[in-house]
Amino acid sequence: MPEIKVGLIGGGGIAGAHIRGYREHTDRIRVTAVADAVEGTAVARGKELGATSYVDYRRMLETEELDAVDICLPHHLHRDAIVAAAEAGKHVLCEKPLCLTADEAADVRKAVQDNGVTLMCAHNQLFLPAVAKAKELLEAGTIGTVYEVRTTDSFYNDFDPSTMGWRASSRTSGGGELIDTGYHPTYLMLHLAGGQPVEATAMLSTHRLKFMEGEDSAQVLIRFDNGVVGQMVTSWAYQPAASTERFSAVGELGALHSDGTSVTVRLRSGETQTIDAEPVDTFVAEIGHFADSLLAKTRPIHTEQEGIAVLGILLAAYEGARNKTIAPVLQLS
16 A cells, blocks of 8 residues: 655644654554654654654645645634645645634635645534444435534633643634534534534623633524524533533434534434444544545545634634624635
8 A cells, every 4th residue: 555655743742743644644644744843843843753753844845745734723824724735736734723714715625626635624522433324314314404503612721821822812713612612513513513504693702811812702503505404502611500402403304413432313203322432533533534525536534625624614704793794604616
């Protein structure tokens, strides 16, 4: 089996989770070069991975024989790295969010399409077995026509001004918690709703992390073109109540809900079933799926198409919160 050679762009933070994935799939994908603007980080990651180190990813793209890149940069740097990689003919795995604005999304889509490369969004929670089972049940019509989907991703975050770094600034993060951790329940909702988002609004709050520019919590409402209405709660300020589901869906025949480790279906007929799922490292599964998609030349589970749809939801939510309206979701033809 041919080996996919990957250039890692950004060696801090989330890169460590991605590296776990590469270590589990050395039979078909490997990091052969790493670039980080902090020379010490680049050198350390290079030694760790047996890879060539760079402080400039553009130089890496010019010099190395790579098949793909894995972008693990701060949010505001994603668009430029995606465009540079696509123009160099490299496939792309990019951490969330895909990018930050409608103009950036248009640039990303054009670069990917014009250069014929594959872009996969690093939406790791899609690889939870409970999510895959729920999607299977929904597509099989187990609960009939779906009316409502709810997702939650809240936890007590111990950020303080000395540890928050670039996330404290709306300019570099793109907003606050909603476009960061809130990105996860947004792409999960998109996946489960099975339609295209058309409008959204939100209530944003800063309950506890008052030193940051953006919100630390958000409640979002979303309407999809298939009639599904989505409700989402996400926060860095607090743990949710113990009875809160990770995700749920309600339809004409009943409902399903999950804590992320199992899926329970309760039908109006009285039938109840709980399906347990074995835990997995979602980042390991994500890297394996990226490798399989490139080797088989198949579509990844989420490409720039879904990444732009998720961004559209978030931008509409921010607009709705700002103007106290229900805002249309970005649509790129």
